[in-house]
Structure formats: structure tokens, C-alpha cells
Amino acid sequence: MVFKAKQKGSTFERDAVELLDKAIKGSKFRRIPGSGALGTTMAESLLTGDLSGKIDLFPKTLKGEAKCGYNSSSVVGVKQFTLKKEWMDKIIEEANNNYSLPFLIGKFSGARSGVKEFIVLDVETFATLINLYTELMASLE
Numbered sequence: 001m002v003f004k005a006k007q008k009g010s011t012f013e014r015d016a017v018e019l020l021d022k023a024i025k026g027s028k029f030r031r032i033p034g035s036g037a038l039g040t041t042m043a044e045s046l047l048t049g050d051l052s053g054k055i056d057l058f059p060k061t062l063k064g065e066a067k068c069g070y071n072s073s074s075v076v077g078v079k080q081f082t083l084k085k086e087w088m089d090k091i092i093e094e095a096n097n098n099y100s101l102p103f104l105i106g107k108f109s110g111a112r113s114g115v116k117e118f119i120v121l122d123v124e125t126f127a128t129l130i131n132l133y134t135e136l137m138a139s140l141e
Contacts, residue, residue: 011068012066012067012068012107013031013050013066014031015107016029016031016050016051016064016066016105016107016117017029017030017031017051019105019117020051020053020105025056026055026056027053027055027056028053028055029051029052029053029062030051030052030053031051032048032049032050032051048063048094049063049064049065049091049094049095049100049102050064050066051064051065051066051105052100059132060099060100060101060132061099061100061101062100062101062102062103063091063094063095063100063101063102063103064091064103064104064105065087065090065091065103065104065105066104066105066106067081067087067104067105067106067107068106068109069081069107069109079108079109079110079111080108081108081118083104083106083120087104088102088104088120091104092125101129102121102122103119103120103121103125104119104120104121105117105118106118106119106120
């Protein structure tokens with residue numbers, strides 16, 4: 001069971017890289033092999049998080065955690081996602097260690113229509129993104 005869940009997570013990490021590269025112009029995302037336990041054990045900030053991304057003309061690197069499934073409902077047909085605070089705390093800490101912006105990318109397992117994948121940001125990261133944009137626009141005026 002653990003192997004199947006790990007395989008599902010690794011597959012979603014690869015899919016998330018493709019999804020983000022396709023959706024964001026000038027982006028280059030990559031999956032961090034051996035991320036998680038290895039990076040934490042070695043205290044190596046470059047091996048933390050599941051994904052890392054650079055975007056042309058964007059001043060910060062992005063560091064992401066990928067989560068697939070986590071449906072706590074036992075009702076057949078209900079698609080929901082349990083978001084754990086510890087996931088956000090972990091990716092924020094890891095991103096801060098190498099001056100990146102943290103995000104969580106999630107997927108509703110088995111969703112066939114509507115929203116399938118989504119991004120979660122904490123308020124501080126969301127505000128940083130908006131402020132970077134508004135500062136850029138102000139400098140162009």
C-alpha cells in the first residue's frame with residue numbers, strides 16, 4: 001500500500017512539472033529526485049520540496065510540494081481534498097531556506113471534470129506575488 005501511494009505521488013510530481021511548464025510561459029520546472037526525507041536528513045535545501053521552478057523575467061525561484069488524493073470522504077463520488085497545515089509549514093520553511101516562493105500543488109484523485117489540479121499559497125506568498133506585479137506595473141508608468 002505504501003509503495004502504491006509513493007508511486008502515485010511520484011507520477012503526480014512528473015505530471016505537475018508538465019502541467020506547470022505548459023501553463024506558465026517561460027517556465028522551467030523540475031522534479032527534485034530524492035526530495036523529502038533525503039533532503040531533510042542531509043539538511044540540503046536544494047533537495048527539499050518536490051518541485052523547483054524558474055520563470056524567465058521573474059526574480060524568484062518557486063519551490064513546491066505536490067500532493068495527490070487525500071480524500072477523507074467515505075461517500076462514493078465525493079471529491080474533496082484534506083489539506084494539512086504541516087505540509088504548508090514544511091514547504092514555507094524549505095522555501096525560506098533558499099529564498100524561494102512556496103506553493104502546494106494538489107490534485108483531486110479521480111476527478112473527471114471541473115477543477116482537477118489546484119495551487120495553494122499562504123497569504124504572505126500571495127501578497128508577495130501581487131506586490132511584485134504592482135511594483136513592476138508602477139515602474140513601467
